[in-house]
Structure formats: structure tokens, C-alpha cells
Amino acid sequence: MINTLIGDIGHASVIVAFVAAIVSSYAYFMASRAKVQASGNNSWRSLARGSFYVHAAAVVMIIFALFNIIYEHRYEYYYAWSxxxxxxxxxxxISCFWEGQEGSFLLWIxxxxxxxxxxxxGSKKNKEWEAPVMGIFSFVQLFLTSMILGVVIGDFKIGSSPFILMRDFMTDAPVFAMDPNFVPQDGTxxxxxxxxxxxxxxxxxxxLGFAATLVxxxxxxxxxxxxxxxxxxKPALPWALFAGVVLGIGTxxxxxxAYxxxxxxxxxxxxPVENAVYIPWLVLVGAIHTMVAYRRGKSGLKASFILVIASFILILYATFLTRSGILGNASVHSFTDLGLSGQLFAYLxxxxxxxVALLIYNWKKIPTTDKELTTYSGEFWVFxxxxxLCLAGFQVLVTTSIPVYNSFLGFIGIESNAAxxxxxxxxxxxxxxxxxxxxALLSGIGQLLWWRKGEKGSFVDAIMLPGMLTLLFASLIIVLSKLGLFNETINxxxxxxxxxxxxxxxxxxxxIILNLLHRKVALSGGAVAHIGIALMLIGILFSSGYSNIISENTSGMVYSREFPDEVNRDxxxxxxxxxxxxxxxxVSYHGQFQEVIGVPGYVNRELLFPTADEYKAIAxxxxxxxDKVYxxxxxxxxxxxxxxVYYQVKYKEREGDKTFTLYPRAQVNPNxxxxxxxxxxxxxxxxxxxxxxxxxxPNEEKDWGELKEYVVTAGDTIILNDYVAIFNGIERIENVPGVALKEGDVAVQADMKILGxxxxxxAHPVLMIKDQMxxxxxxxxxxxxxxxxxxxxDTENNKFTIGVNATQKDYIILKAMEKPFVNILWIGTIVMSIGFxxxxxxxxxxxSKKPVSDKSKKSRKAQAA
Structure with a gap:
């Protein structure tokens, strides 16, 4: 009988989390009403907090239940099996936990x-923000939790449960018709x-980056x-920075x-899935800049509203793209459709x-500044x-969304085959x-103008030294490339x-950092982040623009007519x-290796005798x-x-002593x-x-040639496929890999030495008599x-018969390329993150001063009037 207790606990916890999110969002909504806040009644807020904590506890229980069915190999559950x-x-x-859609939604929750x-x-400093902000939070949790609810009402399905049993998911499988309690022995x-x-x-x-954009x-x-x-x-800006750095690091x-x-x-x-993350990150970084500009010069508030809202909506759009199945074959990363496309669209x-409705309704009420932005204003260049950044994101968005256009036009009856x-x-x-x-240009000019406070003369002075150093170093790099320092000339x-x-x-x-060292180094975070971005651009320029394939086919032969031209050429x-x-x-290839638990590095497959259990071998x-024997x-x-399988490839410099060994990995997957x-x-x-x-x-049987027999005695030398082989004799052995010998069984092995x-x-081929066979x-x-x-x-004449088959030698087809200065990209990422x-x-x-609210400002103006 299948034990469904853990699944029942998990599914019940999902329902509790969903209901608690409903209660919390409603209670926070009520707590946010002006009358409630004016009365000082905290009952709604207490209920909302309590409900959110219940929601949090239920989410932890869901995670425990889901990981339990994975860790304990409970293959009666479809999620664990698949x-x-x-x-x-x-x-x-742990990776299995979020490989599926349900698990990734749960991670987000x-x-x-x-x-x-x-x-x-953290709302003690800003008590007035807790109710409206957490009201939005709880409302989002309501939608997200519904994605894993797994409740069916008539023909209407709400969410996909990670706790569904195999027999309920694969209802048409014959094995469950014969045995409803069937449990697979292993997962896929x-x-x-x-x-x-x-x-x-x-x-x-x-x-975490996705989640942080909600704040x-x-x-x-x-x-x-x-x-x-x-x-x-003010309270949103640190969170926007946090979301920006985490989303950037995650990307x-x-x-x-991938690299x-x-x-x-x-x-x-x-x-498309890479793009779906890249686009909201660009918009969010744009929002951070406009928020910083507003904090300094009280300009760009409307732009900040638009970009902050757009970054979160684009996260939801990315979710819809990658999980609705709408991308089809356009992406190797996207999830298949679990029947949630309607729910995802409703969420978005x-x-x-x-x-958008709230923004339009309040558009005219949002304060604007009468301050004119000049060309030498830092805020102007920030905008x-x-x-x-937004235009760059828009260009990627328009093209990435082509499958969405096709789907929408098909939905309204217009055929579209845009690709x-x-x-x-x-x-x-x-x-x-x-x-x-x-x-890159704007991050330099904008920062200089930002800290020079728009003074034309001081800006010209400030730009001189960076400009001269730029021309000097750029010229030096170009000249060195012409002298052959790089793979290609930079032209x-x-x-x-x-x-x-x-x-x-x-x-x-x-x-800017050098100037700020005399004031306060903490002010230089923006400059550090911009240096990181610039380094990333330099790393991308060299590693992608000047990537050099060194494995070009110079043999004049085509490896296979079935291969693409690129494989035959490069x-x-x-x-x-x-x-x-x-x-x-x-370069030379020296065989196939595998990972053995308890042994560092890789082990030559020639030392591993396979067994019926593919996860075990005999030495x-x-x-x-x-010198250490394992x-x-x-x-x-x-x-x-x-x-x-790891393929050992040894490199040796032809003009030098440097050698190194690489182990590129590959497997031939049937699917x-x-x-x-x-x-x-x-x-x-x-x-x-x-x-x-x-x-x-490896799944194809090797094409062995005709068996050739050699009758030899100890010490004889024979030629095997152009190799000299010496037969040293035979010896009795007590253990045969993969075979259990009983009393009366006999096994002997030949000792052959082959000079490659x-x-x-x-080589030690074995001849044995087991059970009189x-x-x-x-x-x-x-x-x-x-x-x-x-x-x-032949015991009478003391002769032995050895059979030999020959086949094509093992080979690999290998591609190698040099990626110059790619480390600058990774260093730039770290520097950017430090700046954030x-x-x-x-x-x-x-x-530390508590800002005056807009309503208080209006009240003071009215009193003054």
C-alpha cells in the first residue's frame, strides 16, 4: 500500500499557504485604509501579520515535504520520479527541487x-509603509501559491501540484491498470x-533577484x-539596488x-530565456539611476514610477514566456506547458x-520639478x-516576443509565421x-558631471586626464595587436x-574614486559599479569579438557528409x-576516463570492469x-x-616545455x-x-573484423594488427571480475604483452570452466x-589458442578555441557587484531625518494660506 502521508501534508500546506495569503492580503488592505490608520486600531494589522507568518510556516512545510519525497526516493510521486x-x-x-516548474515557483514563493x-x-522605522507594501506582497503570494495549488473544480484546474501521485498523473499507463500501487524502482x-x-x-x-524586484x-x-x-x-532605493545586484549576479x-x-x-x-532575464535587469538599472537622480535633484519621479513598475511587470512577462510553453522550440531552456498558461497570463x-491604472489615475498628481536640466547637469545624463538602457532592452524584447505575436494573431484568427x-x-x-x-561613454561623462555639479570649466578639466589616458592606452593596445601580441589585429x-x-x-x-578618497570612500559605490560594467564590456569585446578557433581541419578531408560544414571545417x-x-x-587523445567515488581526478576506463549495476565496477x-593507492x-x-565519459586530451607547446591535460566531458544520451x-x-x-x-x-556494437586464431607456446612472439605481441604464458586465478566461482570451477588467464x-x-583474456561448461x-x-x-x-602439447579481432581505433573529433581576456569579464562582474x-x-x-509626507506638506501649505 502506498504511503501518501507526506504528500497529503505537503498538499494541505499548499492550501493553508494559499488561504493565509488571501487573509493576509485582505487584512493588510483593511489596515491600509485611512480611517483605520487614523483610529490607531492595529487589529487588522495584527491579523495580517499573523496570517503572513502562518503563510510562511506553511511554505516551509511545503518545502520540507517536497524535498522529502525527492531525498527519500518516493517514486510514487510524479515529481520525484521525473x-x-x-x-x-x-x-x-537540491537541483532536482527546482528543476520542475512547481519547485521553481516554490523557490520564488x-x-x-x-x-x-x-x-x-524592519517596519519600525517606517510603520506607515508596512500595511500597503505587505498588502501588495501578500497579493503576489496569493497568485504565486495558486500556481502550485493543484485543485480541480469541474473542468477548471488551478495550479499544478508537486504532490500528485504517478498513478493519478499517468492514468493511461497500463502498469497502473494492473497494479494501482506500482512504484518504479528508479527515477528518470x-x-x-x-x-x-x-x-x-x-x-x-x-x-532571489526575481523576488527582490517586488520590493x-x-x-x-x-x-x-x-x-x-x-x-x-527613499526606502525603495536600497531594495532596488539589492535586486539589481542579485539579478545581475544571478544572470x-x-x-x-553556459560557458x-x-x-x-x-x-x-x-x-529567449536569457533575454527574458536580461531585459528586466536593464530596465531595473535604469530605474535605479532615475531614483538616484530624484533623491538628489527632485527630478525624474515619473520616470522612476514607470521604470520600477516596468521592471516587475517584465519579470512576470519573463515568467509567462518561459513557463507557458509559448516559446515552443525557440528556446532550449524553457519549461513545457503544464496547463498554466491561462493562469500565468492572468497573473501578468x-x-x-x-x-498602469493606478499610475494613470495619479499621473497628474505626481510632483514634477520646474528645474531646467542643462547639458552640463549630471541628472540630464542620468536620464x-x-x-x-531601456532602448537596449526594448530591442531585445521586440524580437524575443515574436512567438507571442504569432500566438496572439493565431488566437484572433490571423495566421502568422514570423520567425x-x-x-x-x-x-x-x-x-x-x-x-x-x-x-560606457555615458557612465564616464555622467559620473564626471554628477560630481562636478554641472560646472562647464571644471568638467573640461576633469575630462582631460581620463581622455588622455584613454587615447594612450587604446593606441598602445591597437599597436600591440598589430605587433602580434593578440590573435588578431584590432582594426x-x-x-x-x-x-x-x-x-x-x-x-x-x-x-572620481581618487577624488572621493579625500571625502568619503563610501560615496564611490556608483563609480566602482561603473568601472565593473566597463570591464565587463572590455571582456566581452575581446573574448567574443576576437575568439580564435585553433582546431581548424587542415587535413583536406571531410570527416562525414552528415556533419554540418562547421564541424568538418573547425x-x-x-x-x-x-x-x-x-x-x-x-595534441593527442589518450582514452576514456570516469569519476570514481573516493578517488580524486579521473580513472582510466581500462582499469574498470563493468558489472550488471552500471554504477559499480571492479578494479x-x-x-x-x-603514490597513493585507493x-x-x-x-x-x-x-x-x-x-x-571524460576524454583525456594532452596539450604540448611545440616551441616550449609547457604541457597540460584537459578532460572534456561527453555522453551520448538516447533522447x-x-x-x-x-x-x-x-x-x-x-x-x-x-x-x-x-x-x-557507445551504444552501437563495434564492427570487429574476422577472428584470427594463433596457436602459441610460452615465449612466442606474434604480430597483431602491426603490433608486436609476446605470449608469456598462463596462470590460474581465484577471482574473475563479475563472476562468482564455486568449488570445482577453474579459471586461468593468459599473460600477453603488446608493444604499442x-x-x-x-592483456589478460580469461578461460574458465564453470558448472562444467x-x-x-x-x-x-x-x-x-x-x-x-x-x-x-592443448594440455598434451602445452599449446594455447588465442583469438584476435581488430577494429577501427578509438577517436574523437575535437574543437578548441582561445578566448582572449575573458577573465576581465568575470573580474568586471565582481567589481560591479562590489559597487552595488x-x-x-x-x-x-x-x-537620518524623517522625511515629511506629501500630505503633511499640503496641510502646511493650507495652514499657511
Whole structure:
């Protein structure tokens, strides 16, 4: 009988969380009413707080229940079966938690809960904000919790429950008709591409960024709701900065995951799901700039409202894009449709309509400044920068949304077959590159004007030194490229423009930091963040614009007519143990390796005898690393991930002594084809990025040649497929890998020494008599493409028959490229994040005086009149 207790607890907790969110949002709404606040009655607020804490406790219980069914391998639940498996380590079980839509919604809900608790407990300084802000928070939680509610009323389904049983999800499966209590022995496992440590930390970080965008949105909505059109900016700004840095870090974590795990040779592919995160981040950064401008010069309040609201609505739009199934085959990252597209659209529409309606209703009431912004005003350039960021986001949004246009037109009866650009990278880069130039220039000019307070003379003085340093360094870099320091000469006018703009941003902002050191270093957070952005642009320029493929096919042969031209042109064929010259390296492939639990590094598969359990192997010889022996011959080993094979590739500089070994990973997945992940050799000035493009299919039986028999005696020498082999004799063995010998069974192994091109191989084919039947255990020498079988023993003449089959030697087709100065991109990300954190700290400490509300200002004016 299936035990459904944990699932019942989980589903009941979802219902409690949903109901508590309803009560909390309503109670906070009532607590926000003017009459209630004027009376000082806190009963509604107490009820709202209590309900939110009940909601928080229920969410924690849901998380416990869901992780329990994953961790305990409760495959009676569809979520556990479809996302996990028996042999996953705990850290990948955590990834299983948010691999599915329901789990990722739950992660999002959890972050909202934590942020809500922080806001409630931090509301002592701003008591008047708790009710309206948390009212928005609870209302959002209501919608999000409904996504995992899993309640069906007639033909109407609300949410998709992660606690649904297999038999209820797969009602048409014959196995459940025969046995309703059937439970699979193992799950389908985690997507191989997600079995990476970045997938353990990247999604939580990204979803924290998603969740954090709600805070400034809630303050903006509360300001519109309560008529506090100016006061909301101060408490919202640190949260906007927090959301900006977390969303930016989460996005770059995803970029590094792609760089380290996927094999398209980069960190950004302009995939619709990547774009769906990039767009709201750009708009949010624009909102931060306008909010900062308002805090300083009381200008840009309306722009701040628009951009803060837009950033959150774009997060909801991104959710709709990636989870409704509307992208179809347009994205490799998107989720399939769980039947929630209507709910997702309702979620998006509800807040979009509510926010836009409130904004329009209050538009004329939002204060504006009569102050004229001049060309030498820092605020003016801040608005120009925000406009550039929004235009950059808009260009990506328009193209990414093409599947949405098609779906909408189809819904109203108009057929549309508009397609995404064939070369999306070129399409987006064409515009985004110039946006990067504008951002770099504006981050330098705007910052100088910001701190020079719009004085023309002082600005000219301030710009001289950064400008001269920029021209000097840009000229030096271009000249060095012409002298051959880089892979290519820097002569593309667009790239030169981006280089100059980015260097100017670095030097201009660095000069600001030097000036602020004499005042207060905490004020320089913006300058530090802008330096980080400029460094990121420089890293992107070199690593993407001057990426150099060094594995070009110079053999004059086509590897396969079935391969794309790119594979035949940009890859090198490596036969096992056969060195090949590639650019300035001599490269050789030396076999297949696997990860063994308890052994550092990788273990040669020739030392691993497979068993019926694919996660276990038997050691053919000593397993050691250096001088330390980890396993002896005959020991049973546990394999970490048997489906993953690591291909040992050795590099040696032809003009020098430098050598290094890489282990690019690949697996041939029956459903997804070849899944290859690169290995990267990091240098100070570049990364050498290596991945396999093709390998022999391990699921196909090798095409062995005709069996040739050799009758030998001890000490005989024979020629096997052009290799010299010496038969040393036979010996009796007590243990045969994978075979249990009983009393009366006999096993002997031949001892063969084969002289290869670079090393000597020892083969031990086994002949045994078990249960009075003769059995043979061949030995394969993969490096040489040989399989040896101990066929027979002539005891009277002391002769032995050895059978030999030959096949094509093992090979890989490999792609290698150099990514110059890619480390500048990652360093820039860290610097940008430090700048954001400095700005957050400063804004939290900014101003101890309690601001006067808009209503109080009006009251004072009326009294004065």
C-alpha cells in the first residue's frame, strides 16, 4: 500500500499557504485604509501579520515535504520520479527541487516569504509603509501559491501540484491498470546538463533577484495607492539596488554555467530565456539611476514610477514566456506547458492592469520639478543613460516576443509565421554593441558631471586626464595587436569605438574614486559599479569579438557528409595515442576516463570492469593517484556518473616545455544526442576552451573484423594488427571480475604483452570452466583496437589458442578555441557587484531625518494660506 502521508501534508500546506495569503492580503488592505490608520486600531494589522507568518510556516512545510519525497526516493510521486534518481548526490537532489516548474515557483514563493518577514520586522522605522507594501506582497503570494495549488473544480484546474501521485498523473499507463500501487524502482534522473555545481547556486540567486524586484514595485504601488508620491523612493532605493545586484549576479552565474557546461563556445547565446532575464535587469538599472537622480535633484519621479513598475511587470512577462510553453522550440531552456498558461497570463494581466491604472489615475498628481536640466547637469545624463538602457532592452524584447505575436494573431484568427532571426547572435549584437558604447561613454561623462555639479570649466578639466589616458592606452593596445601580441589585429572600427568608450569609463570613474578618497570612500559605490560594467564590456569585446578557433581541419578531408560544414571545417580528428599538430600545440587523445567515488581526478576506463549495476565496477588493477593507492585489484568501486565519459586530451607547446591535460566531458544520451561539456585551461590572458564534437556511439556494437586464431607456446612472439605481441604464458586465478566461482570451477588467464607506439600494454583474456561448461572473458585493448580471446588449451602439447579481432581505433573529433581576456569579464562582474553593495550600504545609512509626507506638506501649505 502506498504511503501518501507526506504528500497529503505537503498538499494541505499548499492550501493553508494559499488561504493565509488571501487573509493576509485582505487584512493588510483593511489596515491600509485611512480611517483605520487614523483610529490607531492595529487589529487588522495584527491579523495580517499573523496570517503572513502562518503563510510562511506553511511554505516551509511545503518545502520540507517536497524535498522529502525527492531525498527519500518516493517514486510514487510524479515529481520525484521525473526529476531525481537513486544515485544522485545530495547537492544534485537540491537541483532536482527546482528543476520542475512547481519547485521553481516554490523557490520564488520562499524568497518572497523571507523578504516579507524582513520588511515586517524592519517596519519600525517606517510603520506607515508596512500595511500597503505587505498588502501588495501578500497579493503576489496569493497568485504565486495558486500556481502550485493543484485543485480541480469541474473542468477548471488551478495550479499544478508537486504532490500528485504517478498513478493519478499517468492514468493511461497500463502498469497502473494492473497494479494501482506500482512504484518504479528508479527515477528518470536530473537533466544531464543541470548536473553542475552552478545549477545548485545559480537558480536560487536568480530567483532571489526575481523576488527582490517586488520590493521597490510594492513601495511604488503603495506610494500611488496612499498618495505618498515622493516618500516611497527613499526606502525603495536600497531594495532596488539589492535586486539589481542579485539579478545581475544571478544572470552572470547562468552565463558562467553556459560557458563551463554547454558547448556553443561562449557564455551568452541570446536565447529567449536569457533575454527574458536580461531585459528586466536593464530596465531595473535604469530605474535605479532615475531614483538616484530624484533623491538628489527632485527630478525624474515619473520616470522612476514607470521604470520600477516596468521592471516587475517584465519579470512576470519573463515568467509567462518561459513557463507557458509559448516559446515552443525557440528556446532550449524553457519549461513545457503544464496547463498554466491561462493562469500565468492572468497573473501578468492582473498586476499590469492594476499598476498602469493606478499610475494613470495619479499621473497628474505626481510632483514634477520646474528645474531646467542643462547639458552640463549630471541628472540630464542620468536620464539619457536610463533611456539607452531601456532602448537596449526594448530591442531585445521586440524580437524575443515574436512567438507571442504569432500566438496572439493565431488566437484572433490571423495566421502568422514570423520567425526569429536565423542568426540571433548577429541580430542582437548589431544593436547591443552600440548600446554598450553609449553606456560606457555615458557612465564616464555622467559620473564626471554628477560630481562636478554641472560646472562647464571644471568638467573640461576633469575630462582631460581620463581622455588622455584613454587615447594612450587604446593606441598602445591597437599597436600591440598589430605587433602580434593578440590573435588578431584590432582594426574593426566598431570594436575600436567600444574599446575607447570602455577605457574612458574606467579612467573617468577611477579619477572620481581618487577624488572621493579625500571625502568619503563610501560615496564611490556608483563609480566602482561603473568601472565593473566597463570591464565587463572590455571582456566581452575581446573574448567574443576576437575568439580564435585553433582546431581548424587542415587535413583536406571531410570527416562525414552528415556533419554540418562547421564541424568538418573547425574541428580536428584525433585518433587514440596519435599526436597531431594544432596551431602552436601538439595534441593527442589518450582514452576514456570516469569519476570514481573516493578517488580524486579521473580513472582510466581500462582499469574498470563493468558489472550488471552500471554504477559499480571492479578494479582490473591498482587504482592510484601519484603514490597513493585507493583500491586494489578486484575491489568493487562506485562510479559517480557512469553516463559521463571524460576524454583525456594532452596539450604540448611545440616551441616550449609547457604541457597540460584537459578532460572534456561527453555522453551520448538516447533522447538528447551528444551532450558535450568543455574543459578549460585558464591562462592570465586567455582561456583555452576545448570540447568534443563527435565520438563513436557507445551504444552501437563495434564492427570487429574476422577472428584470427594463433596457436602459441610460452615465449612466442606474434604480430597483431602491426603490433608486436609476446605470449608469456598462463596462470590460474581465484577471482574473475563479475563472476562468482564455486568449488570445482577453474579459471586461468593468459599473460600477453603488446608493444604499442608509445607504451607497452598487458592483456589478460580469461578461460574458465564453470558448472562444467567452458566460458571465455575477452580482453579489449582499446588504444590499439584489439580484442583478445583465450580460446583453448592443448594440455598434451602445452599449446594455447588465442583469438584476435581488430577494429577501427578509438577517436574523437575535437574543437578548441582561445578566448582572449575573458577573465576581465568575470573580474568586471565582481567589481560591479562590489559597487552595488557599497551603494546599498550608503543608501541604508543615507539621511537620518524623517522625511515629511506629501500630505503633511499640503496641510502646511493650507495652514499657511
Amino acid at each position: 526529476h531525481s534518481s537513486n544515485h544522485l548526490p545530495v547537492y544534485y537532489m 520562499f524568497w518572497h516569504v523571507l523578504l516579507g518577514i524582513v520588511l515586517i520586522n 534522473g536530473l537533466n544531464p546538463l543541470l548536473q553542475n555545481y552552478w545549477m545548485v547556486i545559480h537558480p536560487p540567486t536568480l530567483f 521597490p514595485f510594492a513601495f511604488a504601488m503603495a506610494g500611488l495607492w496612499k498618495g505618498e508620491f515622493t516618500k516611497w523612493v 552572470m552565474m547562468g552565463a558562467y554555467w 563551463e557546461t554547454l558547448n556553443f563556445g561562449g557564455y551568452w547565446n541570446w536565447d 494581466a492582473a498586476f499590469a492592469v492594476l499598476a 539619457i543613460g536610463a533611456a539607452v 526569429l532571426p536565423a542568426d540571433q547572435i548577429a541580430h542582437y549584437t548589431k544593436f547591443q554593441l552600440w548600446a554598450g558604447v553609449a553606456v 574593426n572600427p566598431v570594436y575600436i569605438t567600444l574599446l575607447i568608450a570602455s577605457l574612458f569609463a574606467v579612467f573617468a570613474n577611477f579619477s 574541428n580536428v580528428l584525433l585518433w587514440r595515442n596519435t599526436p597531431v599538430d594544432m596551431d602552436k600545440y601538439t 582490473r588493477g591498482q587504482i592510484k593517484e601519484g 583500491f586494489e585489484t578486484g575491489d568493487t568501486l562506485d562510479l559517480l556518473s557512469p553516463e559521463n 538528447m544526442g551528444l551532450l558535450a561539456s568543455p574543459d578549460i585551461q585558464h591562462f592570465v590572458d586567455k582561456d583555452l576552451y576545448t570540447h568534443v564534437s563527435s565520438v563513436p556511439d 607506439e608509445n607504451k607497452t600494454y598487458h 567452458m566460458g571465455r572473458l575477452p580482453e579489449e585493448v582499446a588504444d590499439l583496437g584489439l580484442r583478445l580471446t583465450f580460446l583453448n588449451i 553593495v557599497m551603494a546599498i550600504v550608503r543608501r541604508n545609512q543615507d539621511g
